[in-house]
Amino acid sequence: MDSSLDVTHLSDFNSALSATSTPDWKLYWIAHKSGFDALVTRDAAQRTQLAEMFVLSRLPGFTIITWKRALEDPVTEWGQLIAYLPEIRKRFENDESLQRTGSIILLPKPKLSSDHVVSANDAFGELAVAQGTSTREARLQAQNELRDVIDIAGWDPDEYAELF
Numbered sequence: 001m002d003s004s005l006d007v008t009h010l011s012d013f014n015s016a017l018s019a020t021s022t023p024d025w026k027l028y029w030i031a032h033k034s035g036f037d038a039l040v041t042r043d044a045a046q047r048t049q050l051a052e053m054f055v056l057s058r059l060p061g062f063t064i065i066t067w068k069r070a071l072e073d074p075v076t077e078w079g080q081l082i083a084y085l086p087e088i089r090k091r092f093e094n095d096e097s098l099q100r101t102g103s104i105i106l107l108p109k110p111k112l113s114s115d116h117v118v119s120a121n122d123a124f125g126e127l128a129v130a131q132g133t134s135t136r137e138a139r140l141q142a143q144n145e146l147r148d149v150i151d152i153a154g155w156d157p158d159e160y161a162e163l164f
Helices: 015-019 026-034 046-047 050-057 074-095 121-128 135-153 157-163
Strands: 038-040 063-067 103-107
Touching: 026 038, 026 050, 038 074, 046 050, 046 063, 046 103, 063 074, 074 103, 121 135, 135 157
Parallel strands: 038 063, 063 103
Antiparallel strands: none
16 A cells, blocks of 8 residues: 555454454554554444543544445445545644544545546547647547557557547
8 A cells, every 4th residue: 555554454463352342442542552543443333432432532643544424345445545545644644633632534435426427528529629629620630649559559450440
């Protein structure tokens, strides 16, 4: 991920903690005392537990990272966590309040809405306009570029006939 970031799974850190029922607040305490800056958990309900929030409030610089709403896909969870790492790192580096008390970072649920999907034809047309050319001229320019690459590479032009 990032050479300055160490990720340790709980069972690799201390298998006894994951083999038994360990209170969440104790996991916070052990992680903090062991020099960890944060603990990532899938259990967002921990923020509704008095003992956990009391202990976290006593751990300066320690952060719990979780999702605002549970995600049921581990690939999405890890992908989102990785995507937010630069922002999380900025918080650790720049937010003075994180040093005074423990904190919780709630990652938002990733959502791909319709305004995040753009037609390639529309994007092509916008590029043509931005370059001050007609769509027809832009299409010819792109096709010529494709032909040049195909020719220089020695590829069979018949393989790419549907692009023209």
